[in-house]
Amino acid sequence: MQLIKKAQILSQGALVTRDVLVDQGKIVEVAPTIAPKADMTVYPAHGAFLTPGLVDVHVHFRDPGYTAKETIKTGSMAAAAGGFTTVLAMPNLNPVPDTVQRLQAQIQRNQADGVIHVGQYGAISADLTATEVADIKDMAAAGAVAFTNDGKGVQTAETMYQAMQAAAAVNKPLSAHLEDDSMLHGGVMNAGKRAEELGLPGITPLAESSQLARDLVLAQAAGVHYHVAHISTKTSVELVRLAKQAGIKVTAEVSPHHLLLSENDITEDNALLKMNPPLRSEDDRQALIAGLLDGTIDMIATDHAPHTSEEKAQSMRQTPFGITGIETSFALMYTHLVQSRVMDLATLVDRMLVKPVEAFNLDAPIEIKAGATADLALFDLEHQAEITADQFYSKGRNSPFIGWSVYGSTVATWVAGQQVFERN
Structure with a gap:
């Protein structure tokens, strides 16, 4: 004892x-x-x-396929060091867990190497890019906690609608990485005045919000629990707010970096400030905080995305998107949201523990009793x-x-x- x-x-x-x-x-x-x-x-x-261990519904542990960046062991130790006892791992791996066999192998790997509870997303479609929907029914039965093509936006409405119908049939959330490829144009940061000043190609906020609008209509028709990954724009927050008012079953997450930083913090070509979605405007940042406070945004999720030092030593034009975050998130959120009296401690714990457990129907404690x-x-x-x-x-x-x-x-x-x- x-x-x-x-x-x-x-x-x-x-x-x-x-x-x-x-x-x-x-x-x-x-x-x-x-x-x-x-x-x-x-x-x-x-x-x-002392609190029940935190829950993060969006992490990248890179294993297998990209173990120079992270492994399940190092990623789960990082999670423990951040106070997390349950995380949900994304499927952009090699091989992608897009079949029952691959998913089962990945779940076994998570259980063997993880020092905390590591749940696993299944892929919506093969290799995260195919238009044909994967076997969502059997992958759910095999242990997938939810489904996503994170790292890639689902480009075809028909593919997304079929995936939503399949996820709804097995009562599993479908999480969307919102990104219309036709509107990216090689962008590396938010499109706007700051990108122009730095001479860097920009990504319009419409690449996110236009696909979100499409998906909300589809989600209403499919009756699925639709989850918005790493929401980043004011328009997206407004769309989710309206969708909730309309009775659409939608939840949303926001990452600490989008709450604390904006494009104004990018004063030079700095690869440590390149993430996807990119840091947006100050108006967007304030809208994200407001949405988190009023419950439009349900939870905080880190989108923990480790890369090697060599990869991040490049220009923003070449370096991969993403930053680490699971070891620093609670302390950053406590310091900048609770100590600054933006929210109270109970609300922060709600957004980093209670809401993730409830939204994803996880077997994790939410109370010390x-x-x-x-x-x-x-x-x-x-x-x-x-x-x-x-x-x-x-x-x-x-x-x-x-x-x-x-x-x-x-x-x-x-x-x-x-x-x-x-x-x-």
Whole structure:
């Protein structure tokens, strides 16, 4: 048995001090004080914040196929270091999990190598690009948590509609990477004045919002749970808000970098600021914050996308899209949203834990109470720390937040009562 002493936990929206007793992977008691006994290992929390482990519905672990960037082991350790105990991994791998056999092999790989719970998306279509829909029914039965062609927009409305119908039939979410290829024109950042000043090709926000409008109409007809990955534009937020009002079953996620940065932060050709979708305008950023606050955007997801240092040493014109994010997300969100009084701590936990679990129907705890699985994360809300690359467990060092000062660093993480991370 392990006794976590003097932790702060959320109770009815307020922080209270509690002792938490864990045995055989479950929480067995939560009380103002629990007397230690000889058979207990005591872990002093020193007033740090204890929560059920966070959930990220959008990560890239690159394994198999791209293990120079990340592996399931390094990616899941990075997740644990960020306070996450459940993540959903994207299918842009080699081979792509676009058949039952490939999906089953990937699930087995995730279970063997992951130090946390790693759920797996199945692909909508073969190799993420085919127009013929994959065997969604059988892949769902084989364990796919949801379906997506993340990294590629589904270009054909008929393909998307058929995929939605198949996902609806098995009651699984379909997550969309929104990108109309005909409107990209080789862009590497948001189209607008800043791109023109830097002489870099831009990506119009219409590449996202026009495909979203199409998909919302299709989702209404199909009756599917449609999930918007990494939403980035004001128009997209307005479309999701209207869709929810119309009764369409839609959820949306936003990434920390789109909440904290805009195209104004790109002052030079900087590959660490190249992500897809790109950093948008300040108006877009403010709309994303407003949408997160009013519930139009349901959750925060990192889109953790590691790349090698060599790849990110290039110009934005050549470097791949994406940044790492799973190790820094809670601390960045706590510092810049909670400490700055944009939202309270309970709302942040709702967006990083409760809403992801509810939307994707995941078997993960959302409350610290007797009987719950002991997937837990402990965060230091009191002391400031600097984000440094040498602390990362991820192979990727491609973060624009290196050097930022934050509160809310992860102290320790447990999965089913077993400690899988502790900060030195």
